[in-house]
Amino acid sequence: MYRTHTCGELRIENAGATVTLAGWVQRIRNLGGMTFIDLRDRYGITQLVFDENTTDELKQSIGQLGREFVLQVGGVVRERSSKNAKMPTGDIELAVQNLNILNSSVTPPFTIEEDTDGGDELRMKYRYLDLRRSVVRDNLILRAKIAHATRSFLNAHDFIETETPVMIKSTPEGARDFVVPSRMNPGEFYALPQSPQLFKQLLMVAGFDRYYQIVKCFRDEDLRADRQPEFTQIDCEMSFVEQEDVLNLFEEYMRHMFLEIKGIDIKELPRLTWNDAMATYGSDKPDIRFGMKFHDLTAIFGSDKVKFGHELFKVFVEAEYIGGICATGCAGYSRKQLDELTEFVKKPQVGAKGLVYIKYNEDGSFKSSVDKFYGPEQLKVVADDFAANPGDLILILSGDRMKTLTALCSLRLEMGSRLGLRDKDVFKPLWVIDFPLLEWNEEANRFTAMHHPFTSPKPEDIALLDTDPGKVRANAYDLVINGVEIGGGSVRIFNRELQSKMFKILGFTPEQAESQFGFLLNAFKYGAPPHAGLAFGFDRLTAMIAGLDSIRDTIAFPKNNSGRDVMNDSPAPISQEQLDELCLKLDLKEK
RNA sequence: GGUGAUGUAGUUCAAUUGGUUAGAAUGCCGGCCUGUCACGCCGGAGGUUGCGAGUUCAAGUCUCGUCGUCACCGCCA
16 A cells, blocks of 8 residues: 555644655755755645654665656654644654655756746656646546536436547538548548537437537637637437426536536626627627627717717718717826727727727816817717717727728727626536528638538518528527637528428538438438537636636647647658558658 | 737757857756665767748858747637
């Protein structure tokens, strides 16, 4: 037996006990006559002490120790003469009687402490050392807890956890596929699933009624702080349910989760239609931790009241959309601060051409960047639309409607951050519903599915499919928390005729639909039940609950920005023999 | 594919207008130290300034190229 206790569990009650511990050397403090060693394992840190009672032989061996050596130590637990209130084991220490060096260690390239001196790149290269740090390990423990809470909730609601294949057929819709060559079928390839979508629908045809899986998915697209090429979904599907049933059940799941993991009651989730979300927040994933809602000022600036007696402001006259937000108490913003905001909205990623501000000063006067065109009476009309008070600052963008909404969304989030309104400890989830079914793809010159081709249109909008497809709303929904898309799903099409019509609108010939999705369409001939489902991004959910901006620290061995694993240096070339077996020939001239 | 930032000691960073021998902290090594817990004190070692060109009397600093890293846009049903 290597140990009787862990390094995190001994307390004052254990004083006098003879114990054996095992762990890593965190730090050695040699005071000359006595030496302290912090011994660390997953559970905590216990102080070892070597003093006047230590044998010469033992003193000899502690001289050889260094950081990250693996030790087994036996001795007696005793109360410290000077306690450390900052650590759980701070009342006791272990007076070491025997020491067994289980393994040595070279000096690690960075310090293995909560506040490490290691940069991201180094930490990833030595990820197994980084994972020894409690802050990183705690994120993975949290991840395990969320998985456990998810399984217990879904199991309790009769969901069957079912594995689906990882080597499947490539479908060109959606993201780029990762592909795997088949040796036994030369020239043919498997694809890794972007999601188990078709399989979970087939499980509904199979009568499983309720399915879930915590499952790896793969998308060969560029990475971001919140996007990895392989990521994990909590994937669910249910039969004989309507949208309302799905929203209610998974709202309960979310509440269960936050209560179990964070001890927070997130209350009833608000629901916002996609149209309202876009008009109010300029985003289909609004951060509703704070207000600062958009006001559409197009009509106001087009009205006689505001036009009267002044030269026309051409930018507004020509704008398809004029929208603004009101930043409470910001009228005192300096020229420099306003210039910063203007620079911010003009960045290419934000894309606005300029920024109009109206300061509603404390004394009730107005100062704006468009004073030349609008007098105080006109600006008051705008301020009144916001129900603004003296001391507030109104920020206005204008131009093409969708572009301006998106830019105003960035500005709102920026102001929210500047004003400290985006508290990581506050969680404001909501449902965004009634997404458009289709969106026009300029490049392909056709409609593509906004969600996926199996999403059902709202029954009352089906007639529009033939006349105005872009207006059709879907039975699709997203779960959004604090401005992050955490999950999404839809009610599926289970009727063959409707599914065929969808494929036709999406530009598939019957032959293409047959070759790509034939097995699903075929299955639908044999009595497919009405069904619906959704999936949550497990990495993002964990990052959200942990308060992290990047999902990397919720993943044990993540990829870097270029999709590489810098620890094992993959991807990597394969041998000519391997290529030959797969009948593959490389042509890297262009690269 | 694009935009921006960045690359200097094992590590995290500094280095003024292009100007002497590239510094600090931490880590590491040696010495001293009996209540430390970021122990303290003294001493020491440690550098291809990512790589390659160019400008210049002189380049860590300026220019070009290249490679890496990070963030974002495109992309991500």
